[in-house]
Amino acid sequence: MKRVYLVLIVFVTLFFISSCELVSSTTEKTTTENKTIEYVGVKISILDNFINDPLVDYYYIDGEKGLYIYDVSVKEYQDDSGAQVIEHEINYHLTPKYNCFYITTLIRENGDLKELDSSTATCTDFMAKFSHSIGYGYKDSKVNEKIIFKVNFSFMPNFISYEVIEYDQSHNKLVSKTITLDNISDEYIIQQDTAYCKIIYQYLEGEVSQSDVKIIDHKDIINGYTERFYTLTENDERAFYIIQFKVEPTNS
Amino acid sequence: MTKLIKYLIFSFTILILLGCQLVYIDKTTETSTNQDIIRKPYAIKLKLDENTIDYYVTSYYRGDDEDKKFTTSHFYSNVHIHLIGNDKEIITGNYHFDMDRYQCVILSYLFINENDEIEEHNPEMFCEDQAHISYTSNNYSHSFTMNFVDVDILESIEIVEFDKHDNKLKIQRIDLNNPEISVFISKDAKDFLINKKYIDKNGEAYYVRKLVNRTEIEGLNNKYSYYPVIGLNQENVRQSIVLRFSVQNEGLAV
Known part of the structure; x- marks a missing residue:
């Protein structure tokens, strides 16, 4: 009888030990699997209403980005759960023709670049603004971090003009010049004694006239400041102009 | 034999249940003890x-x-x-x-x-x-x-007002010895520039400029009723100067 007791106790103990091991090994596997995934960026696809032939741009967290991504900001903060979040906010333009969009996460898994999951394609009426976000948490027990890709979509503006007003160190207006599509060139020369300039960018958002103002220092221009203006063409295609700002050369 | 197995399973179940209850009671007691001594940092x-x-x-x-x-x-x-x-x-x-x-x-x-x-x-x-x-x-x-x-040496702060044609209207130079200053912007100003001049550790001057539209300081939604400027004074001592902007004669100066 005692033998039967012993055999049963051994069996029950073995059962508990093996189930514990199973649980432990499964957890380790998940952790190892998650560790190998690295979120490297996002692919932005815009399409026409027939959902074919998408125009594609890529954004990588190392700073490399497509030409039609017009603004990026990266924020770091802690969320409600205490996780350290890195949020990449990417601004992108739709056009009246290409008014549908979706985003796809790019990952590197065991060294290979792959596409993870995509948001569903969304179409929007003219002038509506949309945001799509995809967020991931690193599930390593030691690292409580999240990465979020937030893409804001708005419609491409119609460029009207940009005006450059130059000031000296005493804030006297030296000169001002307005550039439209008729006289636009790929560089803008400021005077040597210009301390700073106001750049007033005027554009149409739908039917509404808007303007943005920037202050640019002489030093920024010496350091190779460039401005990029986006616009819709007459055929509703996308276009942009890159303007290199320079200081006029000395006579000597 | 079947009786014995049933007896053993029953005994194990009872033991496991007792163990679980003990752990639960232990944890509850611990939590309530700790809750009593929750401290918030001052x-x-x-x-x-x-x-x-x-x-x-x-x-x-x-x-x-x-x-x-x-x-x-x-x-x-x-x-x-x-x-x-x-x-x-x-x-x-x-x-x-x-x-x-x-x-x-x-x-x-x-x-x-x-x-x-x-x-x-x-x-x-x-x-x-x-x-x-x-x-x-x-x-x-x-x-x-x-x-x-x-933080670098703060050499000067100027408030420059511009009219609707972007011409200079007025310059106010801020007294850097005063820790808090009210700045009144003319009603005729379209916008104004906060022009801060700093000197870096190599003795080189640089400017930090901020252009503000007058509408941003109008009424109760004044975004610049508290605008701190931090810098080192000439003795290399860190200081903060708070600028409080409002529109002249608006009666809302803080």
């Missing part, structure tokens, strides 16, 4: 050297003006406070100091004990561009993250 101490110490008083104690042991210093900017009920506070922002002079900052939480004395907990040293400390008790957590921003 302030965060940021120490640059023995004579240069800043404090940040947490929101939980901010209202107790009469019995304040410390006040929050002016050398923070872009502070974002995220409060979740009474149990959680997350603070992020910028902390300004002379990074050429001080290579590291020591951060610590300060608590008030039963005898109304200050207790300092676990000082940590940070020598990179950011500091982060956190405190967690059973039902309460606090997190404090500051990005470090270097």
Whole structure:
């Protein structure tokens, strides 16, 4: 009888030990699997209403980005759960023709670049603004971090003009010049004694006239400041102009 | 034999249930004991050297003006406070100091004990561009993250008003010896420039400029009723000057 007791106790103990091991090994596997995934960026696809032939741009967290991504900001903060979040906010333009969009996460898994999951394609009426976000948490027990890709979509503006007003160190207006599509060139020369300039960018958002103002220092221009203006063409295609700002050369 | 197996299974089940109950009772007792001694940090101490110490008083104690042991210093900017009920506070922002002079900052939480004395907990040293400390008790957590921003000598502040044709209308030069100054902007001004001139450690001048549309300081939605400017004075001492903007004759000057 005692033998039967012993055999049963051994069996029950073995059962508990093996189930514990199973649980432990499964957890380790998940952790190892998650560790190998690295979120490297996002692919932005815009399409026409027939959902074919998408125009594609890529954004990588190392700073490399497509030409039609017009603004990026990266924020770091802690969320409600205490996780350290890195949020990449990417601004992108739709056009009246290409008014549908979706985003796809790019990952590197065991060294290979792959596409993870995509948001569903969304179409929007003219002038509506949309945001799509995809967020991931690193599930390593030691690292409580999240990465979020937030893409804001708005419609491409119609460029009207940009005006450059130059000031000296005493804030006297030296000169001002307005550039439209008729006289636009790929560089803008400021005077040597210009301390700073106001750049007033005027554009149409739908039917509404808007303007943005920037202050640019002489030093920024010496350091190779460039401005990029986006616009819709007459055929509703996308276009942009890159303007290199320079200081006029000395006579000597 | 079947009886014996049934007996054994029954005994095991009883034992496991008893064990689980014991663990549960133990945990509940522990939690209720800890809940009784939940403590919230009074302030965060940021120490640059023995004579240069800043404090940040947490929101939980901010209202107790009469019995304040410390006040929050002016050398923070872009502070974002995220409060979740009474149990959680997350603070992020910028902390300004002379990074050429001080290579590291020591951060610590300060608590008030039963005898109304200050207790300092676990000082940590940070020598990179950011500091982060956190405190967690059973039902309460606090997190404090500051990005470090270097401060140079502040040479001058000018407020330049422009008319609707972008011509200079008026210049006001700010007295840097006054810690708080009201600045009145003319009604005719379309916008104005806050023109700050700094001198870096190599003696080179540089400007930090901010253009503000007059509409941004009009009425009750004045975004510039509190605008701190941080810099070193000519004696290399860190100082903060608060500018309070309002529209002239609007009657809303603070």
